[in-house]
Amino acid sequence: MAMLRKLSLRPFFLVALSASALSSFILWETARQARFSAIDDIKKSSGGTLALVVENLSGELAKYSFQPRLLSTSSVLVDALKHDPDDPNLRRVSEELARINGVTGALATYLMNRGGLTIAASNWASEGPFVGRNFNFRPYFQQAMHGRLGRMFAMGTTSGERGYFFAYPVRDQGRISGAVVVKMDVSIxxxxxxxxxxxxxxxxxxxxxxxxxxxxxxxxxxxxxxxxxxxxxxxxxxxxxxxxxxxxxxxxxxxxxxxxxxxxxxxxxxxxxxxxxxxxxxxxxxxxxxxxxxxxxxxxxVEARVRIAMLVAGFMLASLFLLALNIYQRRKRFNERIELQEAARGELEGKVVERTRDLSRAVAQLRAEVNERERAEAHLRRTQDELIQASKLAALGQLSAGVSHELNQPLTAIRSYAENARVFLSRQDSGMADSNLGRIAEMCERMARIIRNLRTYARNEPVGSRPTRLQQPIRDALALLDGEFRKAGIDVELDLGNEDVVAIGGDVRLQQVFVNLFSNAMDAMEKSPLRRINVTINRESDEVAIKVSDTGPGIAPEDLDRVFDPFFTTKDVGKGTGLGLSISYGIVNQFGGSIEVANRQEGGTTFTVRLLAADQRREAAE
Missing domain, CATH: 3.30.450.20 (PAS domain)
Known part of the structure; x- marks a missing residue:
């Protein structure tokens, strides 16, 4: 009897041993997977933060790296390196560096001669100035004296402040005569x-x-x-x-x-x-x-997630063990277990249905967001077109005084010629009456031409580009501004060639570009004794270059890179919106071209519009 009981218990022990081994493996694998998952989540989260930190560091360094290269071209610094280190005139160089340093926000800016001696520094008036200090042992100075941009992080030996140093050689007639150094504050x-x-x-x-x-x-x-x-x-x-x-x-x-x-x-x-x-x-x-x-x-x-996963897995294993034991001990309640499983299955199906419903709502919401984005983009395009059209109408408002003068002259002449013709007809002098009526017709044609140019300029042209004869929009723009030019005493010199020059563009939008450029030139020459605008067209390989030059004072070098920015203007308050050149820049880019600005050596400014050349044999648009 005891032998039979021992044999009946052996399968139970084998099952218990197998269950223990399986449970141990499951717990080990759960901990391993939980650790990998937690580490992967940390890697993704910290990787994004790390990328932002690196981008921020690179951006801050890039903001200061160009400054010594720019300062090295200053004639003030080049001349300063020719002086003796004890020359009292170097104090003015230090004051200039202090002014520049205040604008750039650097920690310090200083000038070193070939021996590494600091002869001028922005902190010349501080308690620990760099003037008179020799930093030839610094790698950034040695790199600069080899003709390249020197850079390094270091602790200041004089100020005791951490900083990142950028150094660039100062050349005098091709020979390196020293180096200019910018130190940025790394604590920011x-x-x-x-x-x-x-x-x-x-x-x-x-x-x-x-x-x-x-x-x-x-x-x-x-x-x-x-x-x-x-x-x-x-x-x-x-x-x-x-x-x-x-x-x-x-x-x-x-x-x-x-x-x-x-x-x-x-x-x-x-x-x-x-x-x-x-x-x-x-x-x-x-x-x-x-x-x-x-x-x-x-x-x-990581350890917290591993512990939670182990607890959950242990709880699930314990539940499975108790469930198996319960099934083993209570086979009579098989039907009850079946009902319990059916209930669990129904709950699961309900969750599946609920989840499907949630996913459907999410998809519908995503579709609505996509449609809203498309509507926003369409609205943005319409707004851009309306801005261009509003700019043209604003320009027409500014031209209204000149246009009114242009129309009043022929109207006055028409009235005089009409009264003369009536007198001649009463005298039976049909020859003179016919001559006066002919002049009335000429005045009407002149007024029609002015109105036609205004209507063409105000028309809302589609954005598309096509082959366009460039001489016509230039002449139309000049015709619109003719009254303003004559009132301001401005001479216009044209070199448009004898043959039509055809490029990819659009009459109305190119006319707006040239009106903006001519108006900008007229405003720039307001205080100039010589007022002349030169307009030339040249074919350059597969491009056409239209150059508009004036005899104004030119543009400040620090403003050259910003003239095409929206709302940037150097005019007095109320005299400009800062949108004309920005809109012109956008129109030319839509045509696949480019627009550039540069100061002339003899004074004044030149704007160059480059457009893709078109086959002149094709029919140009009206």
Missing amino acids: LERGWRAEGHEILVVDDAGVVFLSSRPEWRLRSLTPLTAEQQQRLDQTRLYADEKIDPLNFVLSADGDMTRISVPDAGADEGSPHRGGRSFLVQETAMEHAGWRVMILSDASS
Whole structure:
């Protein structure tokens, strides 16, 4: 009897052993998958943050990198390098650098001669000026003296402030006579880096942390410095007299990421119970700056998710075990279990139906958003067309005084000729009456031509482009402005060639472009003693170049890159909207062309409109 009981228990033990082994495997695999999933989520989240940080760093560096190159062309700095370092006139150079530094927002701007001696600096009046300091040991100066842009991060040996230095050679007749240096404040890069669960580090090629969201990590090394690295830092005085101590980080691998354990500040080094926090590390290199940007994500969420997954899996396994045991012990309640399963199946189907309904609503909402976006884009296009048309009508308003004068002259002449003709008819002098009636017809044709030009200019032309004879819109634009030109005493010189020049464009919109350019030239010459506009057309390979030049004062060099920006104007308040050149720029771009501006050596400005040349054998549009 005992033997039979022992044999009947053996299958139970085998099943229990198999269930235990399977449960252990499931728990291990659940923990592994939960860890991988949590790490992958952290990688995606921190990767986006890291990309934004790198983009911000690159943008800030790019904002200052061009400044020394621009300053190196200044004749003031070139001449300053010809003076003796003790020349008192160099103080005016320092004052000019201080003014420039105030505009750019840099930490300091200074000028060094070939020996590395600072002869002028924006901080000349501060407690620790750079003037008289020799920085020839700095790599950025050595790079600049080799004829290229020097750049490096360093701790100021004079100011003790962290900064990023850009240096560029100053050349005098092709020979490098010194270097101009711009130092930017790197502390602005750290603002906004404090994010929940993230720490950000920027380290150099020696592993020294010089930017960090944690102030206590700055000017510390990730690993102990080698003798060669320490020697290089001492030679270049990269971090002045700061002692670079290593951080007590413990690095280990965690999947395809690196884990850094940061001990508590009060724990003894080497203690097995140091505690602290763990971070998962992602990094990317900024090759042009020689930096590595690292983002440390709190790893505690990984362990939390693993624990939750283990608890859920354990709960599910326990439930399955109890369910199996219950089925084994209560076979008589089989039908009741079937009903329970049916109820569970119905609940699941209900959830599926509900989920399907939610997905349908989401799809409908997405479709509505797409339709709304399409309507918004169509509205934007209509608004752009209306802006162009409004600009033309605004220009017509400005031309109204001149047009009124142009129409009043022939009307006055018509009235005189009509009265004369009536007198001649009463005298039976049909010859003179016919002559006066002919002159009335000429005046009517002149008025019709003026009105026709106005109607053509005000017409809302479709955006499409086609072959267009360029001489016609130029002459129409000049005809619209003829009264204004004569009132302002402006001479117009045309060199349009003897043959029609055909390009891809549109009569009405090109007429608007030329009206804007001519009006801009007229306003620019308001105070000039010589007032002349030159208009030329030249064929250049597969393009046609139309140049409009004036004899005004020209455009300030710092404004040349902004003249086509919307709402940018140098006119007095009330005399311009700043939209004319911007709209002209957009119209020419729609035709596949370009528009440029440059100052003339002899004074004044030249606007060049370039359009794609069309086959002159094709029929040009009206």
